[in-house]
Amino acid sequence: MPELPEVEVTRRALLPYVEGATVERCVVREPRLRWPVPAALATQLAGRRVERLQRRGKYLLWCFGHGTLISHLGMSGAWRIWPRDTVPLPRRHDHVDMVLPQVVVRLTDPRRFGALLWHASGSGPLAGHPLLAHLGLEPFDPRFDGAALHAGTRGRSAAINQVLLAGGIVVGVGNIYASEALFRARINPKLPARRLGAQRCEQLAVAVRDVLTEAIGVGGSTLRDFVSAAGDEGYFMREAAVYERAGLPCRVCGTPVRRLVQGQRSTYYCPRCQRC
Numbered sequence: 001m002p003e004l005p006e007v008e009v010t011r012r013a014l015l016p017y018v019e020g021a022t023v024e025r026c027v028v029r030e031p032r033l034r035w036p037v038p039a040a041l042a043t044q045l046a047g048r049r050v051e052r053l054q055r056r057g058k059y060l061l062w063c064f065g066h067g068t069l070i071s072h073l074g075m076s077g078a079w080r081i082w083p084r085d086t087v088p089l090p091r092r093h094d095h096v097d098m099v100l101p102q103v104v105v106r107l108t109d110p111r112r113f114g115a116l117l118w119h120a121s122g123s124g125p126l127a128g129h130p131l132l133a134h135l136g137l138e139p140f141d142p143r144f145d146g147a148a149l150h151a152g153t154r155g156r157s158a159a160i161n162q163v164l165l166a167g168g169i170v171v172g173v174g175n176i177y178a179s180e181a182l183f184r185a186r187i188n189p190k191l192p193a194r195r196l197g198a199q200r201c202e203q204l205a206v207a208v209r210d211v212l213t214e215a216i217g218v219g220g221s222t223l224r225d226f227v228s229a230a231g232d233e234g235y236f237m238r239e240a241a242v243y244e245r246a247g248l249p250c251r252v253c254g255t256p257v258r259r260l261v262q263g264q265r266s267t268y269y270c271p272r273c274q275r276c
């Protein structure tokens with residue numbers, strides 16, 4: 001499942017072809033994604049210039065002068081770049097093409113849990129969109145720090161791992177990254193969030209940013225002109241300290257890594273390095 005790093009890697013790969021480019025055509029072959037792709041989308045985008053390509057959480061935002069195309073990759077989506085003269089015939093799961101001057105950017109999504117929605121400029125600020133309004137801070141926003149994490153966890157009795165995954169304080173900390181960040185900060189995933197002191201919140205905020213930065217770096221160096229969401233996390237996971245390493249020795253102390261199920265999701269931790 002594409003997480004924030006994969007979306008950011010995708011954004012960086014698309015950036016040179018998309019930002020400032022004019023959409024010649026938008027071809028929607030299959031509008032039945034998680035929510036229907038607006039019927040007027042092709043008309044709305046034809047001849048329009050992409051001013052900025054941004055990201056908010058796991059949403060890729062194609063910002064036009066007259067509105068924003070909000071894209072989410074869902075469980076299995078990917079945007080792929082093809083040079084105009086070598087673009088293959090669309091296959092079964094290739095639902096949308098954005099035809100740009102140099103390339104075709106194609107949305108492939110076998111499970112169709114992704115989304116492609118239009119937010120017109122006239123309908124209010126983008127930040128107020130129902131999908132974006134309740135998102136926590138961006139992990140690379142200078143406002144996300146130990147103090148923000150400390151303030152956000154006061155009075156929260158839920159486990160710190162669950163609070164991170166919920167995304168209300170900081171976005172982008174999916175399962176892998178929560179396990180890895182908590183390991184680096186030596187915090188037990190079951191610890192009630194409110195029991196984290198200011199110093200440990202600072203360590204955790206740094207760990208969250210470091211883990212995500214590394215994941216983006218690895219993805220960015222592995223992918224060149226071809227953007228693939230499926231399997232990218234494998235590059236980061238090869239380096240994982242605890243994620244999916246149940247029973248294997250902790251890379252720091254040798255104690256077998258444990259798997260824990262919280263809210264139907266698996267968390268991995270070292271019982272010795274992350275005692276409390």
Ligand SMILES: [Zn+2]
Nearest residue numbers: 250253270273
């Ligand atoms: Zn350990």
